[in-house]
Amino acid sequence: TLGTQTDYRDGEAQTDPYSPDYVVRSGSVPELLALAALTWGRGLPAGQEAMEVIDRIREKRAWEAALPAMDSPSNIAKRLKMMEEMERKEWALREEEIDKLQKVQLEVLKKMVWRQEEKQTNLDAKRLYDIWQNHQEAKEEKIRKIQRNCALMLRKLIAKRKNMMGKLERRDIIKEYTEFSSQTYAPLSRMGFFPDNNSACYAAKNFYLNSFAGLCELEASLPDSVRQINIKAPKPKCTTTETGYIKRSARLEAVLAQVHQ
Template identity: 80%
Template sequence: ALGTQTDYRDGEAQTDPYSPEYIIRNGSVPEILTIATLTWGRGLPAGQAEMEIIDRIREKHAWEAALPPMDSPSNIAKRLKMMEAMERKEWAYREEEIDKLQKVQMEVFKKVLQRREENQNELDAVRLYNHWQNHQKAKEEKIRKIQRDCAL
């Protein structure tokens, strides 16, 4: 069987899926373009966290579409109230995300400390055992010396 070898390695092959050129009709905003920040390897293929991000983007677009126009003082006041409520909601979400991250970091830190403590305890046990062995050897040596001296 005759094999063929290429000049390129598998690592040099195309890894990103092909994204064809597109034309957008006036007035339309395809949903896929609203999540353009997600790329292959960075959010795609989508997992649970990415689906939550996509749902939040959809929710925000629906909220933006529901905002009243700025054509009257009452609509402006209503719009401001809605925007303030959304901002509070966004801050609450960010705080929740920060809390989650801090909890994960704390768990990692606890595991590292626990591992370090276990290693230190193991080291202390080895040192104590070696010290005890040396003490036992010295004791046995003294006993032998006393027995030799008494035998003479």
């Protein structure tokens, strides 16, 4: 035989357990047949609830065996009384099971409601944050607008204060050129001057730089010492001393050269 090793457990490949056929003797009712309705995944493997069901089945079988025979009026009355007690007991068990199921359903419903409330709370918080953010942006825009209007009004008041009497003043050219903060040196865009519009007029235009003929003429005007570069080769380093010994640095360079080769 050959052994094999897989990545899966036996439980992952296990199907429903095999249940062989059986034959019941006449006149006998095995207790094991009471569990025939239980299958794998539906009662098997047996848990606490399945064990309680099995115990109740055993108690009922024992109760059925203890019922008196219906051969006399007293036995019939006793049998009816026992059956009524058993019926009340079964109803009590059913009510208890119903209460358990209702409690489980209530817990599940509570969890669902809590999750829904949490989700709704998050959505409301996000919506409120978006609204607050929009209000903040609107407020900041209003503040910037108010600040611009304030600066404009202050400039108007300052200009109006300079000429409170409303007299007409002639242009003082000397004063404009002596003050470097005047419109002559630092014109303002709000006064209608945009220096970047005519920036091309400040570009350097030269015949020697903008044409090939100018570059050739400029090169011809340069002296030979600038156009012809003389590079002197460095002298070799002296590797020996005055007494004829090889220097340590030279020996180290030779060793490194051998290692490199």
